[in-house]
Amino acid sequence: MARKPLTNPRKNASQNRSRATVDALIEATARILVREGFEKASTNRIAELAGVSVGSLYQYFPSKEALVAAVIDRHNQEIMRVVRAALAETIELPIEKAVRRLVAVAIEAHRIDPKLHPVLAEQIPRTGQLKDVEAFNREILSLVRAYLESRSELRKIDPELAAFACVSAIEAVAHNAVLNQADTLSDKMVRTLVDETTRMVVGYLR
Amino acid sequence: MARKPLTNPRKNASQNRSRATVDALIEATARILVREGFEKASTNRIAELAGVSVGSLYQYFPSKEALVAAVIDRHNQEIMRVVRAALAETIELPIEKAVRRLVAVAIEAHRIDPKLHPVLAEQIPRTGQLKDVEAFNREILSLVRAYLESRSELRKIDPELAAFACVSAIEAVAHNAVLNQADTLSDKMVRTLVDETTRMVVGYLR
Amino acid sequence: MARKPLTNPRKNASQNRSRATVDALIEATARILVREGFEKASTNRIAELAGVSVGSLYQYFPSKEALVAAVIDRHNQEIMRVVRAALAETIELPIEKAVRRLVAVAIEAHRIDPKLHPVLAEQIPRTGQLKDVEAFNREILSLVRAYLESRSELRKIDPELAAFACVSAIEAVAHNAVLNQADTLSDKMVRTLVDETTRMVVGYLR
Amino acid sequence: MARKPLTNPRKNASQNRSRATVDALIEATARILVREGFEKASTNRIAELAGVSVGSLYQYFPSKEALVAAVIDRHNQEIMRVVRAALAETIELPIEKAVRRLVAVAIEAHRIDPKLHPVLAEQIPRTGQLKDVEAFNREILSLVRAYLESRSELRKIDPELAAFACVSAIEAVAHNAVLNQADTLSDKMVRTLVDETTRMVVGYLR
DNA sequence: GATGAATGAGTTTTCATTCAT
DNA sequence: GATGAATGAAAACTCATTCAT
The missing domain is CATH 1.10.357.10 (Tetracycline Repressor, domain 2)
Incomplete structure (x- = not known):
């Protein structure tokens, strides 16, 4: 899981960004599930709370x-x-x-x-x-x-x-x-x- | 609440019908919730399983x-x-x-x-x-x-x-x-x- | 329109009742149209406000x-x-x-x-x-x-x-x-x- | 509000698309209201006449x-x-x-x-x-x-x-x-x- | 005649998902 | 990769009308 931090800075940057996006999405999902329940937890809402577009959500999660x-x-x-x-x-x-x-x-x-x-x-x-x-x-x-x-x-x-x-x-x-x-x-x-x-x-x- | 069956026969009949409908709906809902979860429990499906129309469902339950x-x-x-x-x-x-x-x-x-x-x-x-x-x-x-x-x-x-x-x-x-x-x-x-x-x-x- | 009031009292009574029902329905319709607009003026609501059943409404008005x-x-x-x-x-x-x-x-x-x-x-x-x-x-x-x-x-x-x-x-x-x-x-x-x-x-x- | 067309081309494109959709919806609504009255103006029909999906209608108009x-x-x-x-x-x-x-x-x-x-x-x-x-x-x-x-x-x-x-x-x-x-x-x-x-x-x- | 429970087609609305930009 | 407009199937819900009682 831990990649050499000093090499591949570009790639790492984008990997970090990806990781951050994924985390934000998971976190947003958890929050909405708690607040509003499964039913009301729409992907658009989740993406919005995570601060990314729905498109990005589907980039990382197939469903x-x-x-x-x-x-x-x-x-x-x-x-x-x-x-x-x-x-x-x-x-x-x-x-x-x-x-x-x-x-x-x-x-x-x-x-x-x-x-x-x-x-x-x-x-x-x-x-x-x-x-x-x-x-x-x-x-x-x-x-x-x-x-x-x-x-x-x-x-x-x-x-x-x-x-x-x-x-x-x-x-x-x-x-x-x-x-x-x-x-x-x-x-x-x-x-x-x-x-x-x-x-x-x-x-x-x- | 319990009326003698020979008086009010008309009203009792319809009360019984109502009661049966309500019970059927609750039962159907419970069954679908168990089988398929809240998500899949659509009102149309519930009504169908209960053997009544959606309209009747909404006659008795506002949502x-x-x-x-x-x-x-x-x-x-x-x-x-x-x-x-x-x-x-x-x-x-x-x-x-x-x-x-x-x-x-x-x-x-x-x-x-x-x-x-x-x-x-x-x-x-x-x-x-x-x-x-x-x-x-x-x-x-x-x-x-x-x-x-x-x-x-x-x-x-x-x-x-x-x-x-x-x-x-x-x-x-x-x-x-x-x-x-x-x-x-x-x-x-x-x-x-x-x-x-x-x-x-x-x-x-x- | 004016029938002999002293004969046919039974019939007249029911005619009067009919007339009253029709009037109540028209009045209720007018009121609801004003209050809530055509869209929200449902026949059930009209009948309720007129104090009769929907069935009666359709007895007097075909639609x-x-x-x-x-x-x-x-x-x-x-x-x-x-x-x-x-x-x-x-x-x-x-x-x-x-x-x-x-x-x-x-x-x-x-x-x-x-x-x-x-x-x-x-x-x-x-x-x-x-x-x-x-x-x-x-x-x-x-x-x-x-x-x-x-x-x-x-x-x-x-x-x-x-x-x-x-x-x-x-x-x-x-x-x-x-x-x-x-x-x-x-x-x-x-x-x-x-x-x-x-x-x-x-x-x-x- | 009016941006130079050569800058922000992406955004302008989508803004124009949005604008066109909104206009089409308003126009379609007006037409149907005239032709068939408020009653018959269903959102599905409006969307269809506007050449967009119902979903788009609700993207721009909450009701x-x-x-x-x-x-x-x-x-x-x-x-x-x-x-x-x-x-x-x-x-x-x-x-x-x-x-x-x-x-x-x-x-x-x-x-x-x-x-x-x-x-x-x-x-x-x-x-x-x-x-x-x-x-x-x-x-x-x-x-x-x-x-x-x-x-x-x-x-x-x-x-x-x-x-x-x-x-x-x-x-x-x-x-x-x-x-x-x-x-x-x-x-x-x-x-x-x-x-x-x-x-x-x-x-x-x- | 009166009642109101029941109907179900039709409406409004939502939301997972796609895709052009 | 990212964006968000667009999609449309499917869900929630309404209401004119019928009909058994």
Whole structure:
């Protein structure tokens, strides 16, 4: 992805410009999807908000669907980056800390453009990206499961089910916390919520 | 509202006809939303599937949005009915049974047309029904909280937060169970999942 | 038109009811035409304002066009009645008084539902009532012309042209007076205007 | 606004194309309004007659009403141009010639697409252009009044009323001459009519 | 006769996409 | 490459009219 910056300045310039246009389009699409919903998100409007012509939009994206897919992709990448980083750190921590970290990262991940979520969720089945999301979900579940299996201090339970229950619970608390109570949720309340959720999950696993 | 069938036969006939038309339209809308998404749900198609003319559609619903709002309403009513009934029974049960009942009803509620959920979710902010959903959420939270406060055998925790954590956890497990794994979820697995979730929540509360 | 009132009371009752319905429909149509224009004047709306069902509307008028034609007819009748009455009186008056009377009746006639005028004007060519209006115009012109010919005190001019010029001038002053300045026209101003117009026309004819 | 044709050729090209499209649409609308009335003037038909797509119509006009408003505006502009030019010349002429000129220009103005007039008249109250028309009427009245005030040879009369009466009379004769008798009006008759009307008005003013 | 639910052709309007400049 | 005018299929919506009750 990173090309030699000192050579090919002309080409780089235009590559940068292209990149900037693509980014602007994705960003504009995301914004309009949030503000007005999929229905009202017309390509002309998107192009206008991105500050380019419709023609240019179609230079970079073959269809509206492709644009939306790009938004989904970008959003997924961001979430995956955050979550994967956390999971990688977590693997070595003792349960208490690990769970606390998972809860925290779940909230962090849900705070990434939370209003975009439901809009994209409806489109995912239609853009063929269900596979990606499911794969990611499986990846997380399997990492958590592996972690649980590696911890001898835990009581005997089906690690598959336990992972499922834990991940669900954590994700849900994060989801509800961010989405439903977004405005009224003070930092202190978030911390308490992290404590409680951690306690619930840890209590369950031990 | 319910008139004796032998009086007002004329009016009742036409009322029934109206009612049937309205129901058919809502049903058709729900079906198309599930099958093809909001985008493809054109009023002409909806009318056709409902077996009435577009004109009739607009006789009863001033816009496509109004129709979708009606679908959301109907869906919400069904869920509320199921959940309220369960909560009413639950209030007198001991914790273990109460939680088990809540988990079960959460799954039951999520099994009501689960594919409709994400489609409606996108529309709710735009149809002005957020208030309704939020009110329902608050209602549940407050009932659960009242239950927790009434139970002396529980450890000391902020009942607000505890209720929030429990309801989130339960709801999420149900949501994930029904939505993500719908096809592969055997009855036995569901039962095990109910067990696990119950254990998690009860362990947390005691 | 007047049937024996004491016999056939039943039938008369229903005839009266019919008559009332027809009148209500014509009146409702006129009102809506004024308020919202031809385009927005739907038969359903008209029926509603008239307090009857659409079905009844079509019992009495075979089409929307027929309804509008009835409105035009009623309006024309009213104007004709007023104008004819005035012309009949006028024929024997000396010029000064005759002209003054014509000016007065022109204003009176234009005050009959003045906002309805432009709306009906557009429809007249399409309802086949142009003939009626033209015939009425010719009738007036010919009466005025006959009057002018009968008055020996007038200077020699082509009575056809003179009649045309006089009627036009009178009608126009009335039209502008009523339509353009409707709100701001005090009774005193109207009287002055009648004076001026009379003077103009009389001066022209002598 | 007028750019040198050799600079900005690209932009000018597209500006010209736009301008041509807009003009074609206004022209097509006017034609259809005349031929078939407001009712039958559908946007698809207008676009077709203009030789462009409906999409283009809506690129330039947000609604059918806006199109009609543009037609009204164009028509008003044309009339105003003709009338203003005549009034400017008139101001220095002696009465006889001035009145003759006004009568002539009134006829000329009414000959601009006379069938369009009644159709537009109905729409004006609904397009918010009443203000424009009224302002123009006031402008004319005030110019004529100023003229009358500047002429010492006239008898003493309220110049406001005199202007009103004269303008009305002139306008009416022109209106009736053009509209009602359009087909049968020979040039000679028109000339005689101008003579007569001039005589009437001049006689009145002296 | 009266009613008003139902009809569906026809209208207005939108928007993804193309293409001449 | 960029532009934005143009396209036209398809969507939302209206309304004169019919007809079962």
